[in-house]
Amino acid sequence: MLNFQKIEKQLKEFANHLAWKRSEEVPAIRRALEEACHWSEKVETLREKVKVSRTSWLTVVPDEPLNRSYDPPPDPNQYVVIATDGSQVLPDRTEAPPFYLINIGHAVLSYGTGDPPHLTSHPYLFVKDEDLSRVWSLTEVPLNWETVSLRRQLSEWTALKDLAEAVSRRPALALIDGSLILWNLEGKPPDVRNAHLSASLNLLDQLRQLGVPVAGFISSPASKDIINTLRVAICPYDRPDCDRCEWLLTRQVPPCAVIEGMDDAALYFEILKPGQRSPVFFSSSRILSEYGDHRICFFYLRTGFEVARVEFPAWVRDLEGGVAIVHSLVWDQVLKGQGYPIALIEAHQFAVVHPSEREGLLSLLTDLLRRRGLSPAISGKFLAKRRAPI
Numbered sequence: 001m002l003n004f005q006k007i008e009k010q011l012k013e014f015a016n017h018l019a020w021k022r023s024e025e026v027p028a029i030r031r032a033l034e035e036a037c038h039w040s041e042k043v044e045t046l047r048e049k050v051k052v053s054r055t056s057w058l059t060v061v062p063d064e065p066l067n068r069s070y071d072p073p074p075d076p077n078q079y080v081v082i083a084t085d086g087s088q089v090l091p092d093r094t095e096a097p098p099f100y101l102i103n104i105g106h107a108v109l110s111y112g113t114g115d116p117p118h119l120t121s122h123p124y125l126f127v128k129d130e131d132l133s134r135v136w137s138l139t140e141v142p143l144n145w146e147t148v149s150l151r152r153q154l155s156e157w158t159a160l161k162d163l164a165e166a167v168s169r170r171p172a173l174a175l176i177d178g179s180l181i182l183w184n185l186e187g188k189p190p191d192v193r194n195a196h197l198s199a200s201l202n203l204l205d206q207l208r209q210l211g212v213p214v215a216g217f218i219s220s221p222a223s224k225d226i227i228n229t230l231r232v233a234i235c236p237y238d239r240p241d242c243d244r245c246e247w248l249l250t251r252q253v254p255p256c257a258v259i260e261g262m263d264d265a266a267l268y269f270e271i272l273k274p275g276q277r278s279p280v281f282f283s284s285s286r287i288l289s290e291y292g293d294h295r296i297c298f299f300y301l302r303t304g305f306e307v308a309r310v311e312f313p314a315w316v317r318d319l320e321g322g323v324a325i326v327h328s329l330v331w332d333q334v335l336k337g338q339g340y341p342i343a344l345i346e347a348h349q350f351a352v353v354h355p356s357e358r359e360g361l362l363s364l365l366t367d368l369l370r371r372r373g374l375s376p377a378i379s380g381k382f383l384a385k386r387r388a389p390i
Contacts, residue, residue, distance in 0.1 A: 040065035078112035083343035105351030221309035231256035272302035
């Protein structure tokens with residue numbers, strides 16, 4: 001039970017901290033805007049400086065001014081958006097025999113066609129030994145939240161591909177919630193990384209063959225690719241090398257720190273108007289070196305009250321009006337969802353497993369096991385948690 005009286009003081013301190021942090025960010029935002037404007041006429045110079053710099057940060061190599069903005073193209077009279085989202089149920093080992101559930105929500109929304117929306121979910125129960133453990137680099141890894149999350153991501157992308165195959169109308173857009181960059185593979189054993197990456201890229205290959213652009217929508221992104229690029233721009237060296245920075249080596253504050261701590265969303269909230277997008281940038285994440293033609297691009301989109309990051313594979317730019325389709329349809333979906341793509345909202349609603357449904361699932365499993373004379377293997381700890389307090 002949460003004691004609100006005791007936590008109220010801590011919440012007030014937290015609110016004061018956020019207010020102070022915002023006041024500290026204002027000068028940094030102003031300086032970042034000045035730098036973006038300053039380099040708008042010297043894009044090639046900045047491009048070359050970023051290329052020769054040595055940093056541990058993610059940066060972009062700009063092809064156009066960082067502060068350029070694009071108005072949303074008019075949305076087509078007819079279009080289709082497909083979206084998937086997933087959730088997972090992984091019971092505590094004290095609750096039930098080992099198993100897990102992945103629930104994938106589907107949403108197909110057609111506009112201007114008269115076709116009804118297709119909204120549903122597909123649950124997948126995993127109980128077999130080969131599903132409950134993984135062998136990573138010759139070591140058996142027991143069932144955990146991370147291994148289930150990897151399978152859920154593949155299930156979401158597979159469902160997206162299957163829905164795209166069933167859609168004949170164009171233009172169409174395939175949407176997922178979150179990044180297309182598989183950050184969760186960083187640091188994984190080579191066999192796991194390669195197998196999962198290969199399966200994911202194969203699904204992107206099939207979407208490309210279908211001619212359906214796929215985009216990942218990231219709400220409240222914390223990425224700093226553009227801010228980091230401006231930090232390179234601020235550095236007085238022609239060839240910045242952070243490992244040999246004279247300020248850091250002498251324990252001083254480097255010039256680039258004036259905008260340190262900011263994120264790209266704060267910058268583009270000042271640059272963009274609602275509906276406008278930034279230029280298209282390439283992510284420099286190391287894992288993308290293995291993506292081939294699926295290397296991920298992104299732009300920032302002002303949705304109204306926030307700035308979102310929209311990612312898509314590089315081949316989308318080769319489709320007729322590819323970037324314009326992504327911009328136009330994502331913006332229209334945001335308007336229909338009052339700040340968030342309506343197709344993703346619907347997919348999420350069908351994917352989520354509510355606590356009462358989770359309890360119902362465990363109760364149904366327990367009942368089925370008992371009918372067959374099997375022990376549900378529920379621990380005393382689990383039963384104690386659910387006893388009514390005296």
